[in-house]
Amino acid sequence: MLTARLSRVALPDHADQKYGHDLLPALLEPGTYSVRSEHSEPPWEVDAEARGVHLQVYSLSYGPPGLVGVAPGDVRGTALIRERCDGCCCGLDGRSGSNLACVECGLAVATRVDDCGFWQVVWLDPRAVRPVGVDGPAHPVVSWGALREVYPGTPPVEQPGWWSPRWEAAIAAALAHLLAVSGGKQVVVPDGPVAEAFRKALDTLLPTGPSARELVLAGPGLSAATPDIALVPQHPQTGEVWQCGAEAVVPLATDIWMYLAFNDDRRLAPAVAGMPDIVRRDDPPPLLPWKPFRPDPGVFLRTLARLPAAREPWLRAIYDHVKDHRYSLPCF
Known part of the structure; x- marks a missing residue:
C-alpha cells in the first residue's frame, strides 16, 4: 500500500497555480485524493490543438494522463530518487518526472512537488499504481443542503x-x-x-x-x-x-x-460616546x-x-x- 485510506474529491482550481516565493501548504486535505484528467508531466513539447486545448499555448505535456494527487503526508513506502530531485529554490518541482520510488520493488511510482511557490502534492503515476478497495465505510458525499456546515x-x-x-x-x-x-x-x-x-x-x-x-x-x-x-x-x-x-x-x-x-x-459604526475602558x-x-x-x-x-x-x-x-x-x- 502506497497511501493511507483516501476518498476522492474534485481537483482544486489552484492545482497548477504558481504563487509567490514562499512555501505553500498541501494542495489536498489529508485523507483525500484527486485525479487529473489532463497530461501534466514531462516530456513537454511545443503546443498543438489537441487534448481539449483550443488556443495556442507555450507547451503541452506528453506525459501520462490520469495522475492521482494526494497530500504528501498520506504517502507510504516510498523513497526519493536522488538523481531526479531537481528544483528551483527550496524543494522539488517535478521537472525531471517521477522522483519517488517504491521501497519494495524500486519502481518509480510518483512525483513529489514541494518547491516554493507550488502547492505541495504527490502525483501518483497511473502506469505504476492501481486503486485497491479497503474494508470499512467510505466518506459519504455531502448533500447540497449540508455543504454550509462542512464548508x-x-x-x-x-x-x-x-x-x-x-x-x-x-x-x-x-x-x-x-x-x-x-x-x-x-x-x-x-x-x-x-x-x-x-x-x-x-x-x-x-x-x-x-x-x-x-x-x-x-x-x-x-x-x-x-x-x-x-x-x-x-x-x-x-x-x-x-x-x-x-x-x-x-x-x-x-x-x-x-x-x-x-x-x-x-463594519459596525462606532458608538457616539465611545466604549467604556472596562469592556473587553x-x-x-x-x-x-x-x-x-x-x-x-x-x-x-x-x-x-x-x-x-x-x-x-x-x-x-x-x-x-x-x-x-x-x-x-x-x-x-
Whole structure:
C-alpha cells in the first residue's frame, strides 16, 4: 500500500497555480485524493490543438494522463530518487518526472512537488499504481443542503493582509467561464462582495452597451430568483455544478462561493460616546487587504484556453490581450 485510506474529491482550481516565493501548504486535505484528467508531466513539447486545448499555448505535456494527487503526508513506502530531485529554490518541482520510488520493488511510482511557490502534492503515476478497495465505510458525499456546515467558507484575506491565493485562483477560473457565457456583452454585477471580485475585470475586458446581462449568486440556501447568469457552487467532492433555471451558470469553488453567499463583512459604526475602558474587546476586526483584488492571470489563461468558446474571435482577442498585458492591466 502506497497511501493511507483516501476518498476522492474534485481537483482544486489552484492545482497548477504558481504563487509567490514562499512555501505553500498541501494542495489536498489529508485523507483525500484527486485525479487529473489532463497530461501534466514531462516530456513537454511545443503546443498543438489537441487534448481539449483550443488556443495556442507555450507547451503541452506528453506525459501520462490520469495522475492521482494526494497530500504528501498520506504517502507510504516510498523513497526519493536522488538523481531526479531537481528544483528551483527550496524543494522539488517535478521537472525531471517521477522522483519517488517504491521501497519494495524500486519502481518509480510518483512525483513529489514541494518547491516554493507550488502547492505541495504527490502525483501518483497511473502506469505504476492501481486503486485497491479497503474494508470499512467510505466518506459519504455531502448533500447540497449540508455543504454550509462542512464548508463554511474561506476568508479572502490572509495574514498580514495578502489576498488568499485560493481566492485568486478560484475567481480567475470562474472569470474565464463567465466571459465564455457572456457572449461578448456587458455583464453587470450588483454591489457587494461579488462585485468586488469580478466587476473591475468585467468592466475592463467587456464592452459597455444597452444589452447588458446580470450576474448574481445562486445556490443552496439562497432565493430561487432566475437570473441571466448565475454564479453557482461546484461540489467539492464530485465536481458537480449546481443547476438552476438561469440562462447560463458559472461554477465557483464551494468554499469561495460560501463566503460570498453568507459572510457578513459589514463594519459596525462606532458608538457616539465611545466604549467604556472596562469592556473587553476579544474579537479582532477582520483583516483588510493592502492592495486591490486581482485574479490569477495564469489560472485565467489556462482555463480560458481549454474552453471551446475561446475560438470565437472576440474571446480570442481577450485572451491575447491578457496574455500580452497581464502585468499592466488594472484587473490582473
